[in-house]
Amino acid sequence: MEQLTIKSSTNKYPIFVGTKLRFKTQALIGKEYNNIMIITDSSVESLYLQDVVNSFSEDIKISYAVVAAGESSKDISNYYDLMTAAIKNGLDRHSLIIALGGGMVGDLAGFVAATYMRGIDFIQMPTTILAHDSSVGGKVAINHPEGKNLIGNFYPPQAVIYDVETLHSLSDKEIRSGYAEVIKHGLISDQLFFDQVRSFDITTKIKDEDLTEHILKGIAVKAKIVELDEKESNQRKYLNLGHTLGHALESELGYGQITHGEAVAIGMLFALQVSENIYNSPLPYKELYEWLDRNKYPFQLPSLSVETLLGRMKKDKKSRDLTVQMVLLKGVGQPTIETLDDELLSKYLDDFLRELGKS
Amino acid sequence: MEQLTIKSSTNKYPIFVGTKLRFKTQALIGKEYNNIMIITDSSVESLYLQDVVNSFSEDIKISYAVVAAGESSKDISNYYDLMTAAIKNGLDRHSLIIALGGGMVGDLAGFVAATYMRGIDFIQMPTTILAHDSSVGGKVAINHPEGKNLIGNFYPPQAVIYDVETLHSLSDKEIRSGYAEVIKHGLISDQLFFDQVRSFDITTKIKDEDLTEHILKGIAVKAKIVELDEKESNQRKYLNLGHTLGHALESELGYGQITHGEAVAIGMLFALQVSENIYNSPLPYKELYEWLDRNKYPFQLPSLSVETLLGRMKKDKKSRDLTVQMVLLKGVGQPTIETLDDELLSKYLDDFLRELGKS
Secondary structure, three states: EEEEEEEOOEEEEEEEEEHHHHHHHHHOOOOOOOEEEEEEHHHHHEEEEEEEEHOOOOEEEEEEEEOOOHHOOHHHHHHHHHHHHHHHOOOOOEEEEEEEEHHHHHHHHHHHHHEEEEOOOEEEOOOOHHHHHHOOOEEEEEEEEEEEEEEEEOOOOOEEEEEEHHHHHHHHHHHHHHHHHHHHHHHHHHHHHHHHHHOOOOOOOOHHHHHHHHHHHHHHHHHHHHOOOOOOOOOHHHHHHHHHHHHHHHHOOEEEOOOOHHHHHHHHHHHHHHHHHHHOOOOOHHHHHHHHHHHOOOOOOOOOOHHHHHHHHOOOOOOEEEEEEEEEEEOOOOEEEEEEEEHHHHHHHHHHHHHHHHH | OEEEEEEEEEEEEEEEEEOOHHHHHHHHHHHHHOOOEEEHHHHHHHHHHHHHHHHHOOEEEEEEEEEEHHHHHHHHHHHHHHHHHHHOOOOOOOEEEEEEOOOOHHHHHHHHHHOOOOOEEEEEEEEOOOOHHOOOOEEEEEEEEEEEEEEEEEEOEEEEEHHHHHHOOEEEOHHHHHHHHHHHHHHHHHHHHHHHHOOOOOOOOOOHHHHHHHHHHHHHHHHHHHHOOOOOOOOHHHHHHHHHHHHHHHHHHOOEOOOOHHHHHHHHHHHHHHHHHHHHOOOHHHHHHHHHHHOOOOOOOOOOOOHHHHHHHHHHOEEOOOOOEEEOOOOOEEEEEEOOOOOHHHHHHHHHHHHHHHH
């Protein structure tokens, strides 16, 4: 088992990454709770819920709540039902909520914990690769029909317990989705990490040691940035590389049609192309494109209106005064933030989508 | 105009108390916002909304949202509608929400601000005496059918702007409700403040200077405690004097049947009686009773089941492991916290309600 510590503005919390950790949950938590509610989704429930429940001694009151798998569960209605469940289960200010699942569960359960009786402890137990990103840094939220994560808090967990064994039940699509964020952490931090991930074939089974290493390195990149700028006034924005177009694609195509990571992968390619144009410096567009292609990331999108996508990019909550801000790269490990003019952005986007469609 | 500064864990914010402040809102805010949404209720709208809107220069985008007056508006449905309104009005992370109204508006609008895009700035403009309590200290929340303020955050405002002129439109009931919290601040802090408030007849018009002084002193008591213990792990609990029974009465009788302060007033009498029994020391039960009676606080309650009230007291979110914690006094200015045995508490409550009914 490997361990990292994250410093947030309100606490310090450990991240444990390794195998079989779900069987040692109580021991890893290292604090006693009178009452624990586990929140999970319908896919994870049958796979890992019982293992986590069994890791606790019998004198601890444990309840659980299950939401349907899928991003659409991250809504106000599930949020409110979980609040009601927490009340019915008798949780008080000294109780604990465990988020067992992917990013959706982490965000939803985290927001429940952040606002139940004005905030109770919670622990993230990610079961996807993608969640190596969302489980660290304290962002919790639910979606609004008008946009993702529009309702939420900054609320760090008490610990992140990452059992990499749970990643073997992921579909190919989910593995691709997760590795897009891993490679993003490479692109914004250093060439070595980027090259290391790029050398991997993620279409065949990845060994636990490699999963542990990639996740740890990804988390370390994120942690370093989040510690500098928890509330996203500055450097934390770098983590949004690929996300401005990525989020627009996700909401335009409808959540579920394309995974978050697949959309971000396309967004990163776009960011690299814009960066090359603006900074006139060579960037690994081709290398990234080839790796994504080799690993079966989807590039064939239905025909999309540039104008509509641009409208969606402007609604992104990172945007200010309805102009689009994008994370670009001057080089690998050298992220920057640029505000882009609508006309220029439209042209770049039009060119990019046309070229991507041809591939 | 008088001014106080409050230190929270995340910021420092000024409290302005005086006359005609609603006409100077923009100047008092002292920071520029691109987009402002005012949240108010149907009673305050017709009285003061336009004054606040007019205090801003025309180049600032201002919108407003109005909820029905009354505690029942502090619910998930209004919360969500206000989120939607904020999105439609184009608020971004750098925008401002102003809560113009009493405690209900402050709590609701504050929780919207705390969770809109993970938190944007907000300013409290209280228009009730009661809100001198709720507008300071950063507690924001909505109610759940199972209990008050069960869903919320700790989220301090950027400023509190208190125009005491707005207090003259309050009903007698609302003035009583507010002064219960003022006198509570006297009881938990010092005899002089308690005696000063006790010497006032609040059934006739109170002068602006006196209102300013009482509110400032009340806020100063609260601020001192909140600065010591923002998250209510300790001393902040003292502010709940009278609230354990008070909340139970409110929810048992139905919100609207008795005001918050009227319920807290009865709760304080009960706390004084329990304190006298437990600590065997003389407390100003009689003085408080007489002042409340003189100022027409209602003591005639419908017949209530001790058992039901006790059940409600246990559901209070301050309770731990379903035992009742109460704030008691060893003397004026000497609050304490005691965990009370169910049987003893039932007996005290039974005696108290019987005696109160006779008066």
